[in-house]
Amino acid sequence: MSKESSKAQEPQIEEAVEAQIEVETQDEAQAVTFDTSLMDELTQANFRVEELEQALAAAEAKVAEQKDSVVRAAAEVDNVRRRAAMDVEKAHKFALEKFANELLPVIDNMERALQGTNAEDEATKAVYEGVELTLKSFTSAVEKFGLSQLNPQGEPFNPDHHQAIGMQPSEEFPANTVMMVMQKGYLLNERLLRPAMVMVSQGGGVDTQA
Template sequence: MSDKNTSEQQTQSTQQDTAAEQQTEQAQANASAQPEQPGEQGDQEQQTQLQQRVAELELALSKAEAKLTEQKDSVLRAAAESENVRRRAAQDVEKAQKFALEKFAAELLSTVDNLERALQLAQTSDDVSTNFVEGIELTHKGLVATLEKFGVAAVGEEGEAFNPDLHQAMSMQESTAHANNSVMAVMQRGYQLNGRLLRPAMVMVARNSGGVDTEA
């Protein structure tokens, strides 16, 4: 082979290499100029998934907070109901203690009445000895003191204002010596047990149109 042919072949080879390099550079330039759509699409999908995950977590948190609030309300209601039950039980026990003697005390009132009648009769009689009268007085005082010790108190005094919650008016009578609508006479004492009325006092009420009205 001649030197001329060899030179031509080298020239052709060099031109081919140069063309190949230009094609490669052009391809790289084209690749760089085009947007990386697959990569951006992946980022968007990841961002969407992340947003969905955040939304799911926020929803779960909201449900958990609502459940916690509901359970807290239930606990508070249960505590309040328990306190109400305890308070009602304590009130029932207190009432039972206060009024356990109600029937027994009511039965004793007739004995007190009989002693008072006997005492009134003895004091107005000349045939009764002083010792007998004193004995009735001591018995009466001892029984009344015992009743008072257990919360039984007498109600109904002459001169006090008529109170329908404590008094039972047996009659009304004109009187200028008493204030209008006041107790002018007690025919039978009333009694309370720790503030609860065992029986009302039987009284006579004064009616005095010219007097002072005790209810005014």
């Protein structure tokens, strides 16, 4: 090849090289642009995932809080129902307390009437039998409503149910034993309505042992 031909082809070669370089540069620029766009999309996706995770955690915390509130509310309702049921039960049991207290003197008077008459005496026999029958019917009726009698003759003294009006020596009864009932006591549904008034034994004899 002559020198003239080589010189004539040099511009063409340079143009081809420059064109190839330009194409490669454009490809690299597009690749960089693509990588940047992909990174931006990935970054946005990560931010979105974090936002969703935070929203999910907040929702789960809210659900747990509401569940706890529901459990506490249900427990409180159950307690209120239980207290209400107990109040109703107590009201049923002790609604007659005031009325029963008014009946006790009537029972006491009928028992005194029996003590003042004699079933063996013809003059008072009819009265005794009538009062006795009335007293039995009366006490049977009030027992149906939870009223029960305390007559602790010969029983150990119980300060929860008995009221001691005095103590006396006794050979017949051991110490701290009810030796005499001055007035009977009463319970209403196992709750003390009136204590029994009693005389308590101190026991008998003097200890002569050294």
